[in-house]
Amino acid sequence: MRFDLEALRSHPGQRFHLDGDLSIPDLDWQGEVLHVEGVVHVGAWASWRDGEVELRVAVQGRVHRLCARCLAELVERVDSDHVLDVLPEDTAGRYLELRPFVEAGLRLGLQGKPLCRPGCRGICPECGADLNHEDHRPGCHGGGRSPDPRFAKLRGLLDELP
Ligand SMILES: [Zn+2]
Ligand SMILES: [Zn+2]
Structure with a gap:
């Protein structure tokens, strides 16, 4: 053309x-x-x-x-x-x-950060579980109980990735 x-x-x-x-x-x-x-x-x-x-x-x-x-x-x-x-x-x-x-x-x-579905729960940065399909792995605190501030920081870094 x-x-x-x-x-x-x-x-x-x-x-x-x-x-x-x-x-x-x-x-x-x-x-x-x-x-x-x-x-x-x-x-x-x-x-x-x-x-x-x-x-x-x-x-x-x-x-x-x-x-x-x-x-x-x-x-x-x-x-x-x-x-x-x-x-x-x-x-x-x-x-x-x-x-x-x-x-x-x-x-x-193109979107900067496309999502597979609205509200995709993503991959837990602590245990690696795909939270759309599975629970946190045993011993992971990513479910909300006493979140470790280090992982909150890691999660922030993941959010900043393009
Ligand atoms: Zn997704
Ligand atoms: Zn987890």
Whole structure:
């Protein structure tokens, strides 16, 4: 998917529109590679204004993630719509390729800390039990009885992980 920059330049101020599906199986995200299921639905609007391209991109896709609390796999539905910066080097050629902007739109739509379910109970930092499926292991005080302040601190650190 791409816009013809010659057409945009020769009709300043006019809005051009593209609709379609793009296949982006892998998405780089903060040092990880996320799998994108199926195709990404894309709507894009571009116009030439004051010597620059004004670009708006709407994307809908399904991205495989891990729960921020218990590491269970989940599929996050991304639905984002943004005006994106187009740099002069993006418009150096004949065409404006949309793929990098679609990837940027997906990244902007991703949650920082996706959860497998509302209120996921996560993994106990003391005994390692997956609290969605099991109780604390014998001897663990993570259940609330006399919580050790060291573990409260560890829990805080876990919460701060991206
Ligand atoms: Zn979870
Ligand atoms: Zn525990």
